[in-house]
Amino acid sequence: MMAEQNAAGRPAVKATSETVLAIRHWTPTLLSFRCTRPSEFRFTPGHYTRLGLGHGDNGDADFGDWVWRPYSLTSARDDDFLEFISVLVPGGAFSEKLRHVKVGDTLGVDKAAYGFLTVDQLAPGKDLWLLASGTGLGPFVSILRDPAVWQNWQRLILVHSVRQAAELAWREEIAALPAAFAGAQATIGYIPIVTREPGATTLAQRIPVLFADGRLEQAAGTSLSLADSRLMVCGNPDLAKEMRQFLSERGYATTRRGVPGQMAFEKYW
Ligand SMILES: Cc1cc2nc3c(=O)[nH]c(=O)nc-3n(C[C@H](O)[C@H](O)[C@H](O)COP(=O)(O)OP(=O)(O)OC[C@H]3O[C@@H](n4cnc5c(N)ncnc54)[C@H](O)[C@@H]3O)c2cc1C
Ligand SMILES: NC(=O)c1ccc[n+]([C@@H]2O[C@H](COP(=O)([O-])OP(=O)(O)OC[C@H]3O[C@@H](n4cnc5c(N)ncnc54)[C@H](OP(=O)(O)O)[C@@H]3O)[C@@H](O)[C@H]2O)c1
Incomplete structure (x- = not known):
């Protein structure tokens, strides 16, 4: 630049x-x-x-x-x-x-915008999982404000992990999304996770732990499937690393050389 x-x-x-x-x-x-x-x-x-x-x-x-x-x-x-x-x-x-x-x-x-954390980079699917830690929520807010995503997917699942409940930015707007996009094809599941304020949310462990023991899928009301699930991960680099390993072991791949994948990552530091 x-x-x-x-x-x-x-x-x-x-x-x-x-x-x-x-x-x-x-x-x-x-x-x-x-x-x-x-x-x-x-x-x-x-x-x-x-x-x-x-x-x-x-x-x-x-x-x-x-x-x-x-x-x-x-x-x-x-x-x-x-x-x-x-x-x-x-x-x-x-x-x-x-x-x-x-x-x-x-x-x-x-003057320009950049990056590969866009829905059009992924292979078509039914369930779009958006996994964020901290400010990694940001790009998913933009994605969820886009009418196209509500027409093209069956289920949107936003998981936002923060230390304190006050960091659950746009909580009310996210809760109001189903009404804002009433009539669209997709449903949304919003799963806030507060890790350092016991009792603030039902789920309080880190995202990879909650995938490993099945509680995140249970909370979302759907299971991961290579055929139907697409995942985007944004924020803490260790979260990205751990989710990449977890998903790779289950056959998920990132988009490479024009072949659309089932997962995408953005690390903030
Ligand atoms: C592609 C990309 C997109 C980004 N988008 C955002 C965004 O939308 N919002 C945002 O706040 N940051 C974002 N960041 C990080 C941002 O660019 C800066 O690093 C951050 O704002 C801190 O800048 P700084 O100069 O104060 O500290 P820096 O010297 O840049 O960072 C110092 C340290 O702060 C920590 N840190 C940096 N960013 C974050 C963060 N977001 N959350 C928690 N800890 C952090 C890390 O430990 C880092 O080593 C993004 C980074 C990348 C690579
Ligand atoms: N958040 C604050 O209250 C606060 C206040 C002042 C300054 N800061 C500074 O801001 C920066 C980071 O703050 P942040 O809270 O936005 O980001 P963060 O440390 O990445 O934490 C955000 C969420 O990600 C989780 N997380 C961290 N590592 C993970 C991993 N490997 N796998 C899965 N989940 C993981 C955290 O859980 P855990 O709680 O289990 O780590 C938390 O729920 C640091 O530099 C910090 O010093 C933060």
Whole structure:
């Protein structure tokens, strides 16, 4: 992304200056935010783009010394704004800037969207499992806001694992999805998992443990099957690693050389 040089000899970033429209704090270390959307910006739900933060206004779009990080889009494909969710990591270069951002501030947004965590990368199936830890929920919110997914699948199963109940972002909106897409083919099962607040949710263990002992399938009311189940995993890299091993042992594969697979992963660090 930083390969080109601008007239001043500094790296040129293919990005636009956008304006922060709204910020929502879910906890002191978890926020979602919206910014203006350039009319040319296109993405598929599940994609990420790169966000940049620098010093104040950036009128000449020379983003040379800004801090850039990849962020999944949470907004719907056709929303007239872009939306993201972010953790604030203590001492993190981007987090330390983001924690001070206010409505009206400037946000750099890469002109392109990237990634392979999109539903169209998967082989056709019936049950779409969306497995998220922490902010890994983000791309699945965008996917679930897409009417196409409600028409093309029979069952959507969203599993969101967080440490504390307050981190179950968009909980009410997710609960309201069946009403929002009433009449569509798909049903949805929402399975929140809170791992560090005993009693907050029925299930309180990590996702791979709950697959290994069958409780997640029981809670979803459906069993994994290579023929019908497709799985997307996003967030903590150890979750991705453990689920990849679990699923590979059962014959699931990622998409390779144009052959659509049954599972897809995005690791955030
Ligand atoms: C493809 C992709 C998409 C991403 N999308 C998102 C997103 O939608 N929302 C988001 O919050 N982050 C996302 N990230 C991570 C994000 O790019 C930054 O790493 C994160 O915001 C912290 O930036 P930082 O500069 O403050 O700290 P960094 O120096 O980048 O990270 C420091 C440490 O913080 C921890 N960490 C980083 N990101 C997270 C996270 N999301 N949750 C928990 N711990 C984390 C890790 O231990 C990491 O080593 C994504 C990463 C990738 C590769
Ligand atoms: N969440 C907070 O309260 C909080 C507060 C301040 C700072 N932070 C910082 O934010 C970062 C991470 O926070 P986070 O809570 O969003 O992400 P996280 O540590 O990835 O935890 C999110 C969820 O993923 C689970 N998980 C972790 N490893 C897993 C694995 N190998 N397999 C399956 N599930 C797994 C966690 O369960 P477990 O609970 O069992 O680990 C939790 O339910 C860290 O840098 C942390 O220091 C977090």
